[in-house]
Amino acid sequence: MSASTHSSVLKHHFDNLEQQHSAERLGMWMFLATEVLFFAGLFGAYTIYRIWFPEAFEVGSSFLNWKFATFNTFLLVTSSLTMTLAIRAARLGNQKALLWNLIITAILGTAFMVVKGFEYAEDFHESIVPGSLFGGHIKQDSIDRGIDTGKVQLFLVFYYVMTGIHGIHLIIGIGCVLWLVQQAYTAQIPPENYSTVEVVSLYWHLVDAIWLFIMPLLYLAGAGLKSVH
Amino acid sequence: MSTHTAASPVAAPPPPEPAPAEPNYLNVSYSIWSWLTTTDHKRIGILYLVSISVFFVVGGLAAGLVRLNLLTPTGAIMTEDAYNRTFTAHGVLMLFFFLIPAVPGVFGNFLIPMMIGAKDLAFPKLNLASWYVFMLGAMLAVWAVLAGGIDTGWTLYPPYSSRASTSNVIPGVMGVFIAGFSSIMTGLNIMVTIHKMRAPGMTWGRLPLFCWAMYATSLIQLLGTPVLAITLVLLMVERAAGVGIFDPAIGGDPLLFQHLFWFYSHPAVYIMIVPGMGVISECLTCFSRKNVFGYKAIAWSSMGIAVVGFLLWAHHMFVAGISFYSALLFSFLSMLVAVPSAIKVFNWTGTLYRGSISFQAPMLFSLGFVVLFTIGGLTGLLLATIGTDIHLHDTYFVVAHFHFVMVGGMVLGYFAALHFWWPKMTGRMYSDWWSRIASVVIIVGFFFTFIPQFIMGYHGLPRRYPNYPAEFQYLHVMSTAGSSILGIGYLIPAVYLTLSLFYGKKATGNPWSATGLEWQTPSPPTTFNFDYNPIVVCGPYEYAIGVDQLGRGLPKPPGTEDGTTPPSPDSPLNKETKVVG
Numbered sequence: 001m002s003a004s005t006h007s008s009v010l011k012h013h014f015d016n017l018e019q020q021h022s023a024e025r026l027g028m029w030m031f032l033a034t035e036v037l038f039f040a041g042l043f044g045a046y047t048i049y050r051i052w053f054p055e056a057f058e059v060g061s062s063f064l065n066w067k068f069a070t071f072n073t074f075l076l077v078t079s080s081l082t083m084t085l086a087i088r089a090a091r092l093g094n095q096k097a098l099l100w101n102l103i104i105t106a107i108l109g110t111a112f113m114v115v116k117g118f119e120y121a122e123d124f125h126e127s128i129v130p131g132s133l134f135g136g137h138i139k140q141d142s143i144d145r146g147i148d149t150g151k152v153q154l155f156l157v158f159y160y161v162m163t164g165i166h167g168i169h170l171i172i173g174i175g176c177v178l179w180l181v182q183q184a185y186t187a188q189i190p191p192e193n194y195s196t197v198e199v200v201s202l203y204w205h206l207v208d209a210i211w212l213f214i215m216p217l218l219y220l221a222g223a224g225l226k227s228v229h
Numbered sequence: 230m231s232t233h234t235a236a237s238p239v240a241a242p243p244p245p246e247p248a249p250a251e252p253n254y255l256n257v258s259y260s261i262w263s264w265l266t267t268t269d270h271k272r273i274g275i276l277y278l279v280s281i282s283v284f285f286v287v288g289g290l291a292a293g294l295v296r297l298n299l300l301t302p303t304g305a306i307m308t309e310d311a312y313n314r315t316f317t318a319h320g321v322l323m324l325f326f327f328l329i330p331a332v333p334g335v336f337g338n339f340l341i342p343m344m345i346g347a348k349d350l351a352f353p354k355l356n357l358a359s360w361y362v363f364m365l366g367a368m369l370a371v372w373a374v375l376a377g378g379i380d381t382g383w384t385l386y387p388p389y390s391s392r393a394s395t396s397n398v399i400p401g402v403m404g405v406f407i408a409g410f411s412s413i414m415t416g417l418n419i420m421v422t423i424h425k426m427r428a429p430g431m432t433w434g435r436l437p438l439f440c441w442a443m444y445a446t447s448l449i450q451l452l453g454t455p456v457l458a459i460t461l462v463l464l465m466v467e468r469a470a471g472v473g474i475f476d477p478a479i480g481g482d483p484l485l486f487q488h489l490f491w492f493y494s495h496p497a498v499y500i501m502i503v504p505g506m507g508v509i510s511e512c513l514t515c516f517s518r519k520n521v522f523g524y525k526a527i528a529w530s531s532m533g534i535a536v537v538g539f540l541l542w543a544h545h546m547f548v549a550g551i552s553f554y555s556a557l558l559f560s561f562l563s564m565l566v567a568v569p570s571a572i573k574v575f576n577w578t579g580t581l582y583r584g585s586i587s588f589q590a591p592m593l594f595s596l597g598f599v600v601l602f603t604i605g606g607l608t609g610l611l612l613a614t615i616g617t618d619i620h621l622h623d624t625y626f627v628v629a630h631f632h633f634v635m636v637g638g639m640v641l642g643y644f645a646a647l648h649f650w651w652p653k654m655t656g657r658m659y660s661d662w663w664s665r666i667a668s669v670v671i672i673v674g675f676f677f678t679f680i681p682q683f684i685m686g687y688h689g690l691p692r693r694y695p696n697y698p699a700e701f702q703y704l705h706v707m708s709t710a711g712s713s714i715l716g717i718g719y720l721i722p723a724v725y726l727t728l729s730l731f732y733g734k735k736a737t738g739n740p741w742s743a744t745g746l747e748w749q750t751p752s753p754p755t756t757f758n759f760d761y762n763p764i765v766v767c768g769p770y771e772y773a774i775g776v777d778q779l780g781r782g783l784p785k786p787p788g789t790e791d792g793t794t795p796p797s798p799d800s801p802l803n804k805e806t807k808v809v810g
Contacts, residue, residue, distance in 0.1 A: 012348065012349075012757075013347065013348040013349035013350075013351075013353065013426075013757075014426075019425055019426070022425055023351040023352075023421050023422075023424075023425040023426070026421050026424055026425060027351060027352060027355075027417055027418075027421045030417050030420060030421065030451055031413075031417060033451060033452065034413055034417070034451055034452070034454070034455045035455065037452050037453075037455040037456055038455035038456070038458055038459050039459070040456065041455070041456045041459035041460060041463075041489055041492075042459055042463075044489075045463070045474055045485060045489070048482075048485065049474065049480075049481075052480075053480060056480075130470075130472045130479075131470055131471055131472035132471070148479075148480060150478065150479030150480050151479065151480040153472060153479050154474060154479050154480055154481060157466070157472060157473055157474050158474065161462070161463065161466060161474075165459075165462070
């Protein structure tokens with residue numbers, strides 16, 4: 001038992017910190033593999049339907065607001081930078097920088113969700129919703145182009161499910177970062193325990209990376225579409 | 230406890246014998262609260278044991294009702310609709326809340342750290358969380374099937390499940406979805422533990438075969454379960470919102486659901502059976518008093534099943550309208566997975582060959598496993614062949630096939646594990662005579678239940694219908710009679726195992742004279758398993774030279790001349806063992 005100086009950090013069932021950190025890292029990487037498979041089901045289904053109904057997906061996509069999405073992409077990529085800076089600060093023992101980088105990360109993630117909320121509100125306002133609420137310009141435009149409105153709704157199901165599940169993941173991520181903020185504020189993240197920050201950051205980056213796939217698939221699929229009016 | 234072979238140097242101090250005052254993981258505290266907040270992997274294993282036993286009883290009662298209803302050709306006791314809900318309840322509870330968590334949740338949790346010489350799993354809190362998540366999912370699902378029920382079958386195919394069914398689909402699906410996270414947590418924990426927590430000297434080549442099997446299982450849990458999770462989310466969205474991607478009305482494809490569903494649910498049958506194979510490898514070796522035959526072949530075939538098992542899901546869909554060419558490919562891949570399974574059976578037989586076999590209950594269950602699993606596996610080949618599958622698809626032949634693997638294989642494997650490690654978990658020996666009787670009753674009852682179903686299915690009787698032509702009645706009656714014997718067979722262990730907790734003989738640390746590290750601790754073990762840091766010097770099954778993994782001599786096996794614990798020396802069966810041993 002080498003639990004001498006780091007007893008507050010080293011958990012009882014590990015022999016040493018190296019073993020503990022590598023177990024934590026491996027565990028998170030395996031969880032990320034799980035997450036990738038979770039989204040793979042969605043992306044796989046999306047791919048199939050997009051191959052079957054390319055025109056309907058282009059029309060559906062052309063009605064989504066790419067400006068919100070681009071701004072959100074900027075927010076998330078920046079948050080990944082501050083998250084990484086937080087690991088560095090934790091490792092160097094710079095508690096103040098650690099705290100601030102974590103707070104900025106949480107704010108950027110929250111800002112993403114706020115923007116997303118405005119976007120959803122706008123979508124609902126313009127009836128860009130599958131099911132019984134479907135209507136407005138998107139329905140008229142599909143009919144004008146001679147495209148089955150059902151398949152446009154299929155695209156919109158993907159839009160809401162993909163962004164919705166991504167949003168839930170991001171909210172969980174924000175929760176984890178806020179937990180780190182609390183830990184850092186009460187000085188419970190000494191340099192030898194920096195792996196806690198690193199493990200959360202792995203998750204955060206994955207949520208970020210998934211957005212980098214979702215964004216072009218949903219918002220840019222209809223970028224080349226010419227207006228019929 | 231005498232050591233009859235002490236050829237190897239002593240590598241560690243001998244483990245203390247259990248004394249009444251000795252603290253262990255059970256008597257360290259008694260309050261309910263201490264159990265509900267425990268992070269001890271052994272206590273969490275017990276929590277799983279208690280909860281899945283309850284779900285096994287509920288699922289078993291549902292099976293009993295199904296069998297009773299089939300006594301007459303027009304349904305003996307319930308309406309068609311109630312019948313649909315009952316067999317769905319049986320399927321959902323048995324698959325998701327008994328078979329999948331059975332060995333990983335109980336024995337994976339309890340044994341993996343002990344077998345590799347660790348103090349706990351890598352993430353003890355996550356482990357406890359997995360039990361709570363499991364219970365949450367189970368409560369939802371049990372409530373769904375009891376309060377109204379689900380009538381879709383456990384496969385939940387849309388558009389019926391998404392549009393037509395008026396039953397509790399969403400709560401049931403939600404329960405399965407939530408329990409899936411628990412499965413992922415357990416798998417992740419076990420994989421990380423095996424990677425990172427092995428004791429010095431516990432190389433991958435010295436890992437007990439149960440650990441290899443659990444590693445392969447965990448890999449499937451980790452990579453398969455999330456795909457089911459997203460599929461169920463999409464199904465719930467479709468049902469709740471009235472619009473979704475499997476809806477044919479807007480161009481969606483219900484077959485896509487089947488693909489995604491079986492991408493998990495076919496590998497899931499390997500989540501259920503591979504741990505059982507791990508148990509069998511341990512038991513057969515121990516009660517043959519022989520080194521395991523083909524260690525590497527058994528270990529790698531577990532991994533082979535895990536990998537190939539992901540590539541053959543569409544054999545559930547041969548008659549659902551998939552293309553001929555993909556059916557051909559999936560047929561070929563389905564036969565390919567029979568190879569690693571056959572490698573295991575071959576090696577088990579090789580292990581038994583010329584061994585000093587003794588027929589304690591774990592061994593009887595294990596032998597039953599080998600026979601029944603082989604029958605189940607070989608009949609699977611008929612279903613993997615496209616031509617014969619068109620005839621046999623969705624008949625009782627399929628039901629008999631997977632019950633041979635899941636009940637004949639996995640439930641017997643589970644019982645073998647329960648009987649093999651019961652002394653370690655509880656510190657008590659159960660009745661030797663009754664346990665042997667129970668194993669025989671279960672195996673006989675099982676044959677009577679499911680052999681008639683093979684015949685009915687071969688003659689084309691479709692599954693899942695409450696009504697059937699009168700000419701099949703004698704077979705259905707035989708099957709129901711067999712299931713009553715099976716039910717009695719399950720009740721016997723419930724009685725003698727419970728009695729053993731109060732009246733059973735105290736177990737020694739190593740009552741079976743086995744080699745694994747888990748036996749080199751007192752029974753029951755202390756909270757941190759080992760009072761010393763174990764150093765592994767041997768392979769896992771050195772029965773030929775009679776040393777455990779710490780390099781020390783083994784005690785005499787039970788049933789030999791001066792065996793340490795012949796549990797009931799006056800029983801007639803025990804005398805037979807003496808002759809054999």
